[in-house]
Amino acid sequence: MAAESRPAPTPLLKDELDIVIPTIRNLDFLEMWRPFFQQYHLIIVQDGDPSKTIKVPEGFDYELYNRNDINRILGPKASCISFKDSACRCFGYMVSKKKYIYTIDDDCFVAKDPSGKDINALDQHIKNLLSPSTPFFFNTLYDPYREGADFVRGYPFSLRDGAPTAVSHGLWLNIPDYDAPTQLVKPLERNTRYVDAVMTIPKGTLFPMCGMNLAFNRELIGPAMYFGLMGDGQPIGRYDDMWAGWCTKVICDHLGLGVKTGLPYIWHSKASNPFVNLKKEYKGIFWQEELIPFFQQATLSKDCTTVQKCYIELAKQVKAKLGKVDDYFNKLADAMVTWIEAWDELNPAGAGSAALSAGSSK
Amino acid sequence: MSQAPIKDNEVDIVIGALRSDLSSFFNEWRAYFSRFHLIIVKDPDLKEELKIPDGFNLNVYTKNDIDRIVGSTSISFSGYSCRYFGFLVSKKKYIISIDDDCHPAKDNKGNFVDAVAQHIENLTTPATPFFFNTLYDPYRDGADFVRGYPFSLRNGVNCALSCGLWLNLADLDAPTQALKPSERNNRYVDAVLTVPTAALLPVSGINIAFDREAVGPALFPALRLAEEGKVRWETIEDIWSGMCVKVICDHLGLGVKTGLPYVWRTDRGDAVESLKKEWEGVKLMEEVVPFLQSTMLPVTAATAEDCVVEMAKTVKQQLGSSNPVFGHAADSMLEWVRIWKTMVSRPS
Numbered sequence: 001m002a003a004e005s006r007p008a009p010t011p012l013l014k015d016e017l018d019i020v021i022p023t024i025r026n027l028d029f030l031e032m033w034r035p036f037f038q039q040y041h042l043i044i045v046q047d048g049d050p051s052k053t054i055k056v057p058e059g060f061d062y063e064l065y066n067r068n069d070i071n072r073i074l075g076p077k078a079s080c081i082s083f084k085d086s087a088c089r090c091f092g093y094m095v096s097k098k099k100y101i102y103t104i105d106d107d108c109f110v111a112k113d114p115s116g117k118d119i120n121a122l123d124q125h126i127k128n129l130l131s132p133s134t135p136f137f138f139n140t141l142y143d144p145y146r147e148g149a150d151f152v153r154g155y156p157f158s159l160r161d162g163a164p165t166a167v168s169h170g171l172w173l174n175i176p177d178y179d180a181p182t183q184l185v186k187p188l189e190r191n192t193r194y195v196d197a198v199m200t201i202p203k204g205t206l207f208p209m210c211g212m213n214l215a216f217n218r219e220l221i222g223p224a225m226y227f228g229l230m231g232d233g234q235p236i237g238r239y240d241d242m243w244a245g246w247c248t249k250v251i252c253d254h255l256g257l258g259v260k261t262g263l264p265y266i267w268h269s270k271a272s273n274p275f276v277n278l279k280k281e282y283k284g285i286f287w288q289e290e291l292i293p294f295f296q297q298a299t300l301s302k303d304c305t306t307v308q309k310c311y312i313e314l315a316k317q318v319k320a321k322l323g324k325v326d327d328y329f330n331k332l333a334d335a336m337v338t339w340i341e342a343w344d345e346l347n348p349a350g351a352g353s354a355a356l357s358a359g360s361s362k
Numbered sequence: 363m364s365q366a367p368i369k370d371n372e373v374d375i376v377i378g379a380l381r382s383d384l385s386s387f388f389n390e391w392r393a394y395f396s397r398f399h400l401i402i403v404k405d406p407d408l409k410e411e412l413k414i415p416d417g418f419n420l421n422v423y424t425k426n427d428i429d430r431i432v433g434s435t436s437i438s439f440s441g442y443s444c445r446y447f448g449f450l451v452s453k454k455k456y457i458i459s460i461d462d463d464c465h466p467a468k469d470n471k472g473n474f475v476d477a478v479a480q481h482i483e484n485l486t487t488p489a490t491p492f493f494f495n496t497l498y499d500p501y502r503d504g505a506d507f508v509r510g511y512p513f514s515l516r517n518g519v520n521c522a523l524s525c526g527l528w529l530n531l532a533d534l535d536a537p538t539q540a541l542k543p544s545e546r547n548n549r550y551v552d553a554v555l556t557v558p559t560a561a562l563l564p565v566s567g568i569n570i571a572f573d574r575e576a577v578g579p580a581l582f583p584a585l586r587l588a589e590e591g592k593v594r595w596e597t598i599e600d601i602w603s604g605m606c607v608k609v610i611c612d613h614l615g616l617g618v619k620t621g622l623p624y625v626w627r628t629d630r631g632d633a634v635e636s637l638k639k640e641w642e643g644v645k646l647m648e649e650v651v652p653f654l655q656s657t658m659l660p661v662t663a664a665t666a667e668d669c670v671v672e673m674a675k676t677v678k679q680q681l682g683s684s685n686p687v688f689g690h691a692a693d694s695m696l697e698w699v700r701i702w703k704t705m706v707s708r709p710s
Contacts, residue, residue, distance in 0.1 A: 159651070177509050
């Protein structure tokens, strides 16, 4: 039972969190985020032409990787990292040495809450990650650990410790994250509705995870955050985060970890070209009809006690069941294995490799 | 998404009267209630005459009516359970039911919320239980399905239950409210969302609406605490019934929504006083939740009535021996179906 307490300030976690930003253009957007991001270490993953110089605004502590760096560091395993697609960001997750990751797109800016105050998205993500999730029973007042909220009548006390939170999925005001067909039909629709809630997505329920404004506990779930094979030379794009989200959710459900969605909002400023998007997504729109039942029915054996084991098991199932949908999935399954091998090579002490003990952690 | 326009004569508003003077209640709700037919059911234990202002199209039922219409039954309609009698005698497709200590709430812009209209909108737009939409209800103005949402699931399913929320005095249990006596819910969350299939939730009876044709028999007064009282802290009947409805909806492929509308709930009762009674309800939930999470209904149960009968059997088998209150609940569920079938077949 939660005791009455004054709200404590959110820990900064400045030495425990990396901000991973994929970019192909420039990082001007960081100026607006400076008050909230400056204390954190940035990992910039430069996509596209490695000979181009990406200018990072003054005063930020960062490491930057371009394609040459990725090839040098991973050698042949670099084949699992996408080229000419923001999916390359997952390389940043792999090289990070921190416990938490926040990833944000370079066309996302600081949003304002209904009172007009600037939203510190990172602060809210940290709050989300440091408080438990409630995947086993839905709380009608949403996140019970938020100030001013609690568990409702009928919520079993034995479930009130919750589960450790692995993922915090934030949302977007202004340009909504629609697929190409919806964008074409509703080119002017803007998301103006500020929904003041954080909630846990129930165990057994899948969702479309957007990588624009996303944070996660790298130690709990990092190896599952592979953003797949997209972009140059691949038959599909704009499904990188979706793929990672479905794999992540299945594994979180299996390991008893929680996924939250809702606050914080960022301001999404750029609408990408819907015709370009349609070409990228086209196959995905058909394939997802097979993918969703696949993930909904995916079960992992009891031996899968670490994220890596879960992921390798999932890769086998992808090959066995989705290989017949398209040969792409055979390649993807192989890339999933390569990713885990690369992850373990770069993280020998084992972020995510320790078997999880029961109970919540804050 | 087009919305089937709802006719006023498809709706009944059912109010269980646990207090006699309903003048201010009805005057406050007048703008939202007066278009519709109302069924008022007086708590059989309430001695005083009901005071209801003029200008409403309503039927009032008292203990005598209940006894006469239902006849001999083991079901108790005392206290909060009186509203179920209203569900029983209604002939309408949609029912909205709100506790008599609730007022219209104001939204974030300071405008009063038409809870009735919002419930109707929730029930007449599809629900999306098979995949979570991160922008919540995709059928609301200004929202839609997000990237990655399978197209084959975008038709949704019929929504059978709409669970609203409460500002001010939230529906917390007695221990929680007693520990935080000054906590009030001031957060207006501007969302309606579908509770995913297989996810259970504690359904509060304070502010609900449902499709009576689809799930009517599944809302029943069955789980009665030994010392059930006249404040929600001393009841669990709505939570039990609501969770059963969710299991049944999941089985029948129907949707359950939660979120808007809000009502504003009067400060009343004393959580500490309610605490002094045994925490019977709190303890029971520890058994109820795992039981319902693992309940499977046979494919042959194709209607809400069939489902209730099957659930009653399972409740008796699996929970009956642990606490007599569950055995009584199972009996009440079967009895309810019997009464329901009798009422439905009766000429109106």
